[in-house]
Amino acid sequence: MISKFQDLKNKNVIVTGGSGFIGKQICTAFLSQGSNVYVFDLKTLKSKKKIKYLKTDITNSQELENNLNFFKKKKIKLDILINNAANDYVPNNKNRNEFKLENFSNNLWDKDLNTGLKGSYLCTKIFGSYMARNKGGVILNVASDLGIIAPNQDLYSKSKFTKPITYSVVKHGLIGLTKYTASYWAKKKIRCNAIAPGGMFNNQSRNFLNKINKIIPLGRMAKKNEYDDLILFLCSEASSYMTGSVVVADGGRTII
Ligand SMILES: NC(=O)c1ccc[n+]([C@@H]2O[C@H](COP(=O)([O-])OP(=O)(O)OC[C@H]3O[C@@H](n4cnc5c(N)ncnc54)[C@H](O)[C@@H]3O)[C@@H](O)[C@H]2O)c1
Numbered sequence: 001m002i003s004k005f006q007d008l009k010n011k012n013v014i015v016t017g018g019s020g021f022i023g024k025q026i027c028t029a030f031l032s033q034g035s036n037v038y039v040f041d042l043k044t045l046k047s048k049k050k051i052k053y054l055k056t057d058i059t060n061s062q063e064l065e066n067n068l069n070f071f072k073k074k075k076i077k078l079d080i081l082i083n084n085a086a087n088d089y090v091p092n093n094k095n096r097n098e099f100k101l102e103n104f105s106n107n108l109w110d111k112d113l114n115t116g117l118k119g120s121y122l123c124t125k126i127f128g129s130y131m132a133r134n135k136g137g138v139i140l141n142v143a144s145d146l147g148i149i150a151p152n153q154d155l156y157s158k159s160k161f162t163k164p165i166t167y168s169v170v171k172h173g174l175i176g177l178t179k180y181t182a183s184y185w186a187k188k189k190i191r192c193n194a195i196a197p198g199g200m201f202n203n204q205s206r207n208f209l210n211k212i213n214k215i216i217p218l219g220r221m222a223k224k225n226e227y228d229d230l231i232l233f234l235c236s237e238a239s240s241y242m243t244g245s246v247v248v249a250d251g252g253r254t255i256i
Contacts, residue, residue: 004229005236009034012071012078013235016058016123017085019043021202022142022227026082027051029228030235036076040067040123041085058085058119064126077134080235081127083120084142086170087112091161091208099162109166116170117177124181128190136189138235141178145198145250147171152215158207171196175246182244191243193234197227198250217252 003009013030017023018039027037037051044053054070056063071078089099097103124139131137144167151163174194181192199212201221213219230249233239248254 003033005033005232005238007237008232008235011035011080011235012038012076013080013082014038014040014078014123014127015082015084016040016056016119018082019045019053020085020088022197022200023084025224025228026084026231029225029232032228033232035080038067040064058123059114061122061126064122068126068130071130078127078131079137081123081131081137081139082142082231082235083123083139083174085119086116086142086167088167089161089164090202091156091159091204093159096161099164101162101165104165108164112164112166112170113173116166117173120174120177124177124192128181128185128192132185132188132190136191139178139181139190139192140231140234141174141192141194143174143178143194143196143246144171145196145248145253147175147194147196147246148248148250148254155208155211155215159205178246179244186243191239193239193242193244194246195227195230195234196246196248196250196254198222198253200224200226215253215256216250217256220251222249222251 013035015023015026015037018027019041030037031050039053040056040058042057044055047053054067056067128139146168153162178192178194199221227249
């Protein structure tokens with residue numbers, strides 16, 4: 001693949017949740033530009049040249065501090081942090097009564113907010129401070145179109161699924177985290193932006209696809225690699241005048 005964002009070559013990038021569906025794709029995109037990728041995830045894959053998996057629970061500040069010490073000891077200058085990990089439940093045909101607002105438990109609330117918000121806040125605090133003390137860097141938060149609009153629960157009715165309230169709260173919260181961080185560290189040469197991607201095609205049921213395609217002006221979900229260039233752009237010098245932005249890439253779903 002031709003390198004489109006040459007300044008990303010040899011940049012050191014953390015991707016939280018980098019072993020998941022979108023995370024893997026984000027890692028592939030950075031590897032294609034010659035970046036060095038460090039994945040923080042509960043699940044790890046085999047580390048290879050230019051990609052290292054560090055088994056990490058991002059809700060655990062001690063584990064994050066240990067990773068920071070790894071960077072310091074090896075004298076790795078961190079350039080980019082991607083806050084991507086979140087609990088994103090996939091609709092299936094199990095009756096998820098516990099996701100209904102009336103039944104929602106405090107435990108589930110804590111679990112989802114811990115991963116999606118506290119984890120992103122801790123990574124921002126620990127690794128953003130490290131970048132602020134060095135020469136600056138870039139933070140990118142992965143929000144969602146559901147950080148802009150409310151979920152349409154009719155999409156899930158056949159699978160008896162409810163999109164949990166925590167998903168909306170986490171994704172809206174990440175946009176607040178983005179704006180706060182962007183303004184707080186602007187003078188330290190840290191830029192912080194968010195993306196609000198729409199749903200990605202992942203062999204969802206025909207019933208779900210028929211419904212969701214009707215409420216997306218472009219008539220389809222995103223393809224696997226359709227966020228690559230946007231993510232690389234927001235992390236490269238090409239977006240040097242962008243900070244605190246929320247870039248929506250959703251096939252138009254939030255405009256209607
Ligand atoms: N899939 C989509 O269509 C879509 C659309 C819009 C936004 N998003 C967002 O993109 C991001 C990635 O979604 P995905 O579909 O790849 O989900 P996924 O469930 O496939 O991946 C999430 C990853 O995060 C990891 N993780 C969970 N808790 C963790 C913790 N405490 N510490 C470290 N790692 C942890 C998981 O192990 C997993 O590898 C999420 O923030 C999601 O909300 C996804």
